[in-house]
Amino acid sequence: MGLLIEGKWVDQWYDTKATKGKFVRSESEFRRQIVPCTDEHADQALFPAQDNRYHLYVSLACPWAHRTLIFRKLKQLDNIISVSCVHPTMAENGWEFNNDQAFFDDHIPMGDPLYQSHFAHQLYTRAKPTYTGRVTVPILWDKKTHTIVSNESADIIRIFNSAFNDITHNKLDFYPAALRSEIDSLNERIYNTINNGVYKCGFATTQAAYEEALIPLFSTLDFLEEKLSEQDYLLGAQPTEADWRLFTTLIRFDSVYFSHFKCNLKRLLDYPILNAYLKRLYETEGVAETVNFRHIKHHYYYSHQTINPTRIIPVGPTVLFNE
Numbered sequence: 589m590g591l592l593i594e595g596k597w598v599d600q601w602y603d604t605k606a607t608k609g610k611f612v613r614s615e616s617e618f619r620r621q622i623v624p625c626t627d628e629h630a631d632q633a634l635f636p637a638q639d640n641r642y643h644l645y646v647s648l649a650c651p652w653a654h655r656t657l658i659f660r661k662l663k664q665l666d667n668i669i670s671v672s673c674v675h676p677t678m679a680e681n682g683w684e685f686n687n688d689q690a691f692f693d694d695h696i697p698m699g700d701p702l703y704q705s706h707f708a709h710q711l712y713t714r715a716k717p718t719y720t721g722r723v724t725v726p727i728l729w730d731k732k733t734h735t736i737v738s739n740e741s742a743d744i745i746r747i748f749n750s751a752f753n754d755i756t757h758n759k760l761d762f763y764p765a766a767l768r769s770e771i772d773s774l775n776e777r778i779y780n781t782i783n784n785g786v787y788k789c790g791f792a793t794t795q796a797a798y799e800e801a802l803i804p805l806f807s808t809l810d811f812l813e814e815k816l817s818e819q820d821y822l823l824g825a826q827p828t829e830a831d832w833r834l835f836t837t838l839i840r841f842d843s844v845y846f847s848h849f850k851c852n853l854k855r856l857l858d859y860p861i862l863n864a865y866l867k868r869l870y871e872t873e874g875v876a877e878t879v880n881f882r883h884i885k886h887h888y889y890y891s892h893q894t895i896n897p898t899r900i901i902p903v904g905p906t907v908l909f910n911e
């Protein structure tokens with residue numbers, strides 16, 4: 589685990605000293621957009637939507653990258669945007685590419701097919717030789733100009749939601765204009781207390797910082813249990829972006845966050861409505877194939893040595909959903 593400083597890799601765990609033990613996530617640096625090919629300015633755009641021009645680097649363990657894989661699937665971008673994944677161990681060199689057959693996935697190849705890089709940080713310095721900051725996935729890469737379009741999953745899923753519609757003719761809209769303000773406000777609460785909330789619990793280095801994150805996490809889960817008793821999805825009868833952003837945290841909850849990040853007031857299995865909701869999302873066509881528990885469990889329990897020094901990976905849980 590480390591970061592780049594002026595383009596040089598430095599091995600260093602998150603520093604929580606200055607923030608009284610609290611984990612504070614840094615902002616993503618590359619936040620460029622892809623312009624639909626029918627846009628009147630597409631000719632001059634730095635990044636126009638084009639078939640086979642972009643590559644998505646993900647970790648199958650990472651909930652932020654997982655969002656982008658789900659959108660790539662639901663928006664039928666499989667043949668338009670190529671994809672590959674890092675090895676689930678994130679150690680002293682950060683995310684690595686290698687061809688470890690033990691972690692073979694049926695759908696997503698491992699490695700860097702574009703430059704045969706060994707480490708994800710080499711992609712960042714290729715894009716910006718003086719880059720300073722964390723080296724995170726997902727990375728949406730432009731194969732033509734050899735640079736990062738975006739390393740922010742929230743932006744990448746919006747790009748996937750609409751920028752390639754004229755190429756795929758898939759018009760499913762997970763961020764419909766009429767629901768945007770409601771989606772944005774739910775996203776904000778869910779991001780702060782659940783998506784990032786589990787990390788604030790797990791990476792806290794003081795009791796107070798951990799408890800400060802744990803309470804709102806479970807209040808939001810209680811609130812969502814109530815909300816979903818009246819409707820199938822967060823915004824009504826159809827899934828939106830807000831559901832898929834929530835899904836990638838919920839699917840990891842009992843296997844990882846409950847024990848590894850100490851988010852253990854309840855299991856997700858103890859919430860019958862959230863559990864049925866999670867199953868509904870998981871069973872949506874194409875979604876189950878984006879979930880790889882081998883990568884997920886290995887990554888967290890093996891990589892975070894400050895939290896789990898023995899690197900033992902729990903075998904359970906054996907039950908994912910209550911029927």
Ligand SMILES: N[C@@H](CCC(=O)N[C@@H](CS)C(=O)NCC(=O)O)C(=O)O
Pocket residue numbers: 589590615616647649650651652653682722723724725726739740741742
């Ligand atoms: N804001 C980013 C966050 C991505 C992120 O933090 N990814 C984690 C993996 S789950 C990562 O790559 N961490 C490496 C690090 O922090 O050094 C997004 O949503 O795209």
